[in-house]
Amino acid sequence: MTEKKVRTRFAPSPTGSMHIGNLRTAFYAYALSKHEGGDFILRIEDTDKKREVEGGVQEIKNILTIFGINWDEYYLQSERLDLYKVAAEKLVKDGHAFYCQCEAKNAKQEGFSSQLRDSCRDKNFTSGAIKLKVPENEIIKFRDFVLGEEIEWKTEIVFDATLLKSDKFPTYHLAVVVDDHATSVSHVLRGHDWLPSTPIHLLVYKYLDFKIPQIGHLTDILDPDGGKLSKRKGSTSVTGLLEEGYLPEALFNFVILAGWAPKDNRELFSLEDFVNVFDASGFQKSNPIFNRDKLDWFNGQYIRKTNDSELTTRILKFYKEKYPEDLIEKIVPLIKDRITRLSDFDTLAGFFFKESEVDKNLLGDNFDKHLHAALETLLTIKDFNNSQMNDKLLETVKNNNFKTGDFFMDLRIAITGKKMTPPINESLVILGKEETLKRIKQVLKSTN
Numbered sequence: 001m002t003e004k005k006v007r008t009r010f011a012p013s014p015t016g017s018m019h020i021g022n023l024r025t026a027f028y029a030y031a032l033s034k035h036e037g038g039d040f041i042l043r044i045e046d047t048d049k050k051r052e053v054e055g056g057v058q059e060i061k062n063i064l065t066i067f068g069i070n071w072d073e074y075y076l077q078s079e080r081l082d083l084y085k086v087a088a089e090k091l092v093k094d095g096h097a098f099y100c101q102c103e104a105k106n107a108k109q110e111g112f113s114s115q116l117r118d119s120c121r122d123k124n125f126t127s128g129a130i131k132l133k134v135p136e137n138e139i140i141k142f143r144d145f146v147l148g149e150e151i152e153w154k155t156e157i158v159f160d161a162t163l164l165k166s167d168k169f170p171t172y173h174l175a176v177v178v179d180d181h182a183t184s185v186s187h188v189l190r191g192h193d194w195l196p197s198t199p200i201h202l203l204v205y206k207y208l209d210f211k212i213p214q215i216g217h218l219t220d221i222l223d224p225d226g227g228k229l230s231k232r233k234g235s236t237s238v239t240g241l242l243e244e245g246y247l248p249e250a251l252f253n254f255v256i257l258a259g260w261a262p263k264d265n266r267e268l269f270s271l272e273d274f275v276n277v278f279d280a281s282g283f284q285k286s287n288p289i290f291n292r293d294k295l296d297w298f299n300g301q302y303i304r305k306t307n308d309s310e311l312t313t314r315i316l317k318f319y320k321e322k323y324p325e326d327l328i329e330k331i332v333p334l335i336k337d338r339i340t341r342l343s344d345f346d347t348l349a350g351f352f353f354k355e356s357e358v359d360k361n362l363l364g365d366n367f368d369k370h371l372h373a374a375l376e377t378l379l380t381i382k383d384f385n386n387s388q389m390n391d392k393l394l395e396t397v398k399n400n401n402f403k404t405g406d407f408f409m410d411l412r413i414a415i416t417g418k419k420m421t422p423p424i425n426e427s428l429v430i431l432g433k434e435e436t437l438k439r440i441k442q443v444l445k446s447t448n
């Protein structure tokens, strides 16, 4: 490993389902290193055992794998407790941290001091939790490589943060610094939420005599209604969005463009394309808005780009093999241009698998005549193939002086229960003669 190698990490905590904001951080960190032929590290920050959710680590790995994000190295913080202990004790020894025996998480919580100083900081305890001894009257600053600006804090507003808890687990503040240093991370990319923690980290870097990596804070993805992204109009968790029928390729494409822009106006990017063109100067400074219409647009694009047999497999898996593959395969060409999400398949093509309730109010005034004529015609067709069907039905329309649109609409409703469906003649071919006739007869019988 040379000193200059770009090494980034994605450092999620397994405390809940992964949000698209986290996923975006992973994509950016991955592209930042891979564009330079560097390394991408997955580090699980599992030091808050109380908040950890079962299966959380596996979910993180599964999600990254779904998106084709492979990691070169993997670390689990709970397996590295010795490292953090050594660092924390060194800080105490050097006078930059102190043992604390009060139960408060920090001084502010206990209300000890308006200056955020902990009441234990000068007590010289020799055991307990370890907290940072924040210096007085200093300015801490760094240049944020995403925001492109220098940010500074006065130490008066930085609190004596806990570094090592009494259960010997580190807090995020200590572990993040120790690990980024130990694994030679060159660029830290994280969400904007973490900006207030950065002065604490900068002090820890300084006191441990560690080189400070490049640090950048990403914009927040905002809700269209303003403020933080909320779940009101659908999921914002990665798993939830995949379950809503968004393709990983579309989600990827949507997410990378929420906060980063290419030099040209190109819109469609695969992971490989993104890595190739990635440039940190493309990070946007204003907060992007979660635009679901745009996500739908991307999803439609990727559905159309997926070849039929691949789309069949995706639909089969999406519905957990509820529908037979050979039938999905036949239906796919009819719906491919008409669906936005995989979940639309059910709405549009459900009638192939299950007879729909026919609402008689949807049928036109002449439905009885239309359906009788259609039945008669279809009975005469031996080989249910599309060109025959089309010609024969059109002939029937003409011979009876029916209105073409009205005739086919009644037929469509009788077969599918709906006004919006894939092309009806092709659908009849797939349904087959027996089922088609059965459905028409049933409507005629029930409306008699």
Ligand code: GLU
Pocket: 010, 011, 012, 013, 045, 176, 189, 190, 191, 194
């Ligand atoms: N564990 C933090 C998170 O879940 C990591 C923040 C960082 O990357 O420093 O976002």
